[in-house]
Amino acid sequence: MSDYRVLPGPEHFLPPAAASMGIRLPNPGEAHINGVIAPEEKAYEEAARQFLMAKVPTIFPGPLVLWAWNEKAAKKATAVRHLFNTLKECVQPGQSPMLIPMPDYRPKYPKINPEVEINPNHPNLTIWHNKIDCCMFIGVHCHQANLSLKIIRGGTSCYTIAMCAQAGHEDAMLSFRDASVDKIMRLAETVKRLKGTVQPRLATAKSGASN
Amino acid sequence: MADIKSIIGTQNKKGQTYTDTWKMMNEAPRTPSFYTGSEVIKEAIRRASCDVMIAYPITPQSEAAALIGELFAEGYIGDYFRGESEFAVMSQCAGAAFGGARVFTTTAGPGTMRAMENFPMWAGARLPIQMIVTCRGINSPLSIQPDTLEIAYLLSTGMLVWHAETAQDFFDWILKGYMVSEEPDVHLPLALCCDGFFVTHTKDVVNLTPADMCLPPYDPYRSPVPCMDMECPPVRMMRDPFVMKSNYISYATHASWQQEIWAAIERSRKHSIHWLNGLIDTENTDADIMIVASGTAVSQGREAIRLLEDEGVRCGLVKVKTLRPWPEEEIREATKNAKHIFVPEFNVTGWLAKEIKATIPNHERVHAGPHVCGGMTMPPEIIVSEIKTTLGMKSFSLAGRGS
Numbered sequence: 001m002s003d004y005r006v007l008p009g010p011e012h013f014l015p016p017a018a019a020s021m022g023i024r025l026p027n028p029g030e031a032h033i034n035g036v037i038a039p040e041e042k043a044y045e046e047a048a049r050q051f052l053m054a055k056v057p058t059i060f061p062g063p064l065v066l067w068a069w070n071e072k073a074a075k076k077a078t079a080v081r082h083l084f085n086t087l088k089e090c091v092q093p094g095q096s097p098m099l100i101p102m103p104d105y106r107p108k109y110p111k112i113n114p115e116v117e118i119n120p121n122h123p124n125l126t127i128w129h130n131k132i133d134c135c136m137f138i139g140v141h142c143h144q145a146n147l148s149l150k151i152i153r154g155g156t157s158c159y160t161i162a163m164c165a166q167a168g169h170e171d172a173m174l175s176f177r178d179a180s181v182d183k184i185m186r187l188a189e190t191v192k193r194l195k196g197t198v199q200p201r202l203a204t205a206k207s208g209a210s211n
Numbered sequence: 212m213a214d215i216k217s218i219i220g221t222q223n224k225k226g227q228t229y230t231d232t233w234k235m236m237n238e239a240p241r242t243p244s245f246y247t248g249s250e251v252i253k254e255a256i257r258r259a260s261c262d263v264m265i266a267y268p269i270t271p272q273s274e275a276a277a278l279i280g281e282l283f284a285e286g287y288i289g290d291y292f293r294g295e296s297e298f299a300v301m302s303q304c305a306g307a308a309f310g311g312a313r314v315f316t317t318t319a320g321p322g323t324m325r326a327m328e329n330f331p332m333w334a335g336a337r338l339p340i341q342m343i344v345t346c347r348g349i350n351s352p353l354s355i356q357p358d359t360l361e362i363a364y365l366l367s368t369g370m371l372v373w374h375a376e377t378a379q380d381f382f383d384w385i386l387k388g389y390m391v392s393e394e395p396d397v398h399l400p401l402a403l404c405c406d407g408f409f410v411t412h413t414k415d416v417v418n419l420t421p422a423d424m425c426l427p428p429y430d431p432y433r434s435p436v437p438c439m440d441m442e443c444p445p446v447r448m449m450r451d452p453f454v455m456k457s458n459y460i461s462y463a464t465h466a467s468w469q470q471e472i473w474a475a476i477e478r479s480r481k482h483s484i485h486w487l488n489g490l491i492d493t494e495n496t497d498a499d500i501m502i503v504a505s506g507t508a509v510s511q512g513r514e515a516i517r518l519l520e521d522e523g524v525r526c527g528l529v530k531v532k533t534l535r536p537w538p539e540e541e542i543r544e545a546t547k548n549a550k551h552i553f554v555p556e557f558n559v560t561g562w563l564a565k566e567i568k569a570t571i572p573n574h575e576r577v578h579a580g581p582h583v584c585g586g587m588t589m590p591p592e593i594i595v596s597e598i599k600t601t602l603g604m605k606s607f608s609l610a611g612r613g614s
Contacts, residue, residue: 014466019474024481025396063437105437121464142395142435143337146474147467154463166433167396170474 006035006173008157015154017146018170025168026177033174040176047136047174048190050159051087051097052198054134058098059084060118062140064165066101072181073139079184080138086188090195094202098130102137105144123148124155133201136161137172138179146171163187215427223260225286227425232390235426236383236486241418248378248411252317252343253278254419255385260426262289262312267300267322273345273411275317297322301329301342308338311431311438313389316340319407320347320354323361327368333400334369334472337436339392339429340400341385342370345407346506346557348585356586357406359506362534363562369472371401371479372535373487374505378415380532381405386426387486395433397479399472406507406557408586480536490538493545495527500598501549503542503567505531508555508589515555515594526598531563539570551601552577555594559584 002022009015019025023035031043038046051057061080068074080099087097102118112119114129120140126132135158137145142164149160149171161176162169163184168177176183218229230239235258246254252275256264264283266276283291289312294300297318308314318326323344333340348354349361365372371392375381384403392401405411431438483490494516502512509530516526529545531538546552546567554564554577564579571577581597583589599606 014463014470017467017470017474017477019477020470025478122461141437143398143471144436146435146471147464150467150470151461151463154467166435167394167478 002035004035006032006153006170008159008173009153010155010157011153013154015150017150023170025170026175028178031174031176032168032170035170043174043176044187044190045194047161047176047187048194049198050134050161050174051136051191052090052194053201054095054159055200055202056096056098056130056132056134057087057091058100058130058132058135059087060100060102060135060137060140062102062137062145063104064141065139066103075181076139076179076184079181079188083184083188083191086191090191092200092202095200098132100126100130102140102144102148105141118148120144120148123152127152127156127158132158134159134161136163137169138163138184139165142166142169145169215430218427223425227258227423229260229427230424232386232426235420235424236386239420239424241420243416244419245414246378246417247274247414248345248381248405249274249278251378251382251417252385252411253282254417254422255382256315257282257287257422258420258425259315259386259389260313260428261287261315262429263304263307264288264291264315265294265300265303265307266291266316267294267297267318273317273319273343273407275343275345275411279315297326298329301326301333304340304342305329305333305336305338308333308340309336309439311429311434313393313429314338314340315343317343317345319345320349320358320361324349324364327364330365330368330370330400330402335468337398337434337475338400339389339398341388341392342400342402343385344402344404345411346404347407354586355407357408357507358558358584358586359404359406359556360558360560360562360584362404363558363560365402365404366534366562366566368402369399369469369476370535371397371399371476371483371533373401373403373533374531375403375405375410376506376509376530378410378417381410382417382419384487386420389426389429390486391479391482393429393433394479394482395435397475397482398435399475399479404506409507476536483533483536487532489541490531490533490536491541491545492530492532493528495525496529496545497548498525498527499548499550500524500526500602501529501546501552502526502594503529503531503546503552503554503563504556505534505563506557508557511589511591512553512555512594514591515598518591518595519598524598524602524604534566537566537570542567543571546571546576549576551598553594553598553601554579555589555597556580556582557584557589558582
């Protein structure tokens with residue numbers, strides 16, 4: 001097993017892809033936390049704990065759930081909205097959950113507006129601008145998610161979670177695989193269950209996830 | 212598109228049954244058939260549920276392109292046409308794959324080199340195209356005889372690169388190759404190479420799966436990048452093509468993009484092991500002398516081992532099946548007991564020996580050779596001679612064989 005661990009950065013001017021450091025994706029029924037394969041149950045707890053600890057916990061929904069291009073996508077979008085609402089209900093004063101879309105992957109000129117969107121070609125701008133210290137990707141095509149996750153790990157201290165509909169993401173600090181409506185709802189339930197049991201990082205939070 | 216699992220058991224327009232690939236490859240009855248390698252390619256594609264095949268007809272290494280034209284005429288391929296050049300073919304393959312088709316093509320030698328610009332583009336665009344490379348000489352004076360030098364150029368393109376030894380490998384790996392390269396965490400093109408003429412033009416007994424079974428169709432909606440379905444909203448974001456504005460993205464993105472391609476090759480390791488039963492095959496790994504080879508050099512190495520056994524010299528063998536992903540740990544483990552490692556190759560530069568030297572400890576154990584190139588055959592006796600000479604045993608010169 002690799003000694004490398006996928007941890008919040010800023011890691012390096014150009015951090016390696018976690019897969020090239022020997023990190024392997026989970027099999028069905030599993031997740032990974034910091035690059036170590038873990039039972040999915042443990043990942044729900046850790047993801048909820050990270051959300052509840054963060055000063056600006058943020059969900060980044062991508063095109064696969066932003067557009068109602070099939071019935072499943074529409075249901076997932078409703079579940080994501082439910083997770084966000086749950087997060088808002090469960091955080092303490094001073095914590096500011098956000099829902100910022102990744103509507104597309106186009107390079108933007110002269111630059112994106114980091115208040116309203118995140119873009120995989122410079123995701124660090126949105127993280128820095130909003131001082132996001134924990135985020136979850138969902139509905140982002142895997143290739144674009146991996147680019148973003150690695151750039152975020154390279155240049156920010158943001159904790160990253162991937163709720164992936166396919167095989168998962170080594171470049172996130174925590175990754176689920178085979179994401180479904182049930183899994184999103186289960187994460188929301190876990191956040192609700194842990195409400196009030198997790199100490200937010202408010203006192204120690206730096207200026208978001210700066211470099 | 213319907214879920215793939217719901218398609219299993221249904222029939223395509225030719226009456227073939229979409230079959231679970233693991234069952235088709237490992238449990239279905241096999242029929243021994245006496246075919247050339249080119250005919251075997253045709254038979255594999257008959258069962259591959261390919262949507263599009265594009266070819267440029269300057270590949271005398273293989274008749275596969277023409278034979279697959281027959282498949283199109285019979286209705287087994289969705290579309291089939293000739294490109295204006297090898298470069299055009301590979302660009303057209305990209306277009307078809309961008310649109311969500313399962314794509315197949317074949318090339319060789321100078322054709323591979325002419326089309327080279329497309330291969331890193333395929334990988335960067337995450338297009339799971341399968342390309343058969345029936346290796347031939349690439350240099351001037353032109354040769355249509357086998358030579359594996361072009362593989363050296365493919366190794367750094369970001370494609371998966373496998374090297375088949377036999378026509379049986381070819382048949383099985385064409386079908387299994389789609390399963391690996393279409394995994395969403397891999398989703399890369401595959402260059403499935405063989406030594407032209409030796410594999411493509413000689414006949415061999417190949418065990419074929421039933422012709423009324425075929426692979427499940429490709430599901431482009433599992434792709435890690437959006438496929439170009441102009442009817443469905445996720446693609447409309449591509450109205451400003453990425454390539455047109457790539458100068459507006461950060462260099463960190465360009466770098467991360469390349470890293471992601473090589474990460475995907477790493478991810479293919481797990482799937483390749485599953486489908487190919489390991490990235491290498493081994494024999495006698497406790498021997499002091501090992502032959503490590505890929506392609507038909509494996510067959511010649513196997514025969515050399517038999518000849519050496521007759522003389523009381525015990526020798527082991529490593530057959531390298533995948534070059535990308537590179538079986539680093541497997542080769543290190545298989546050669547850990549070896550005092551001498553011989554790497555016979557059908558090319559002048561010895562790219563496989565260089566890869567192995569960069570992989571194992573105490574690489575002075577690696578003897579890069581024997582080499583032949585330009586279409587020469589590699590008699591097992593010259594491998595025997597190389598080994599015996601290194602061991603200080605008397606060996607007769609084979610220099611007169613070519614006269």
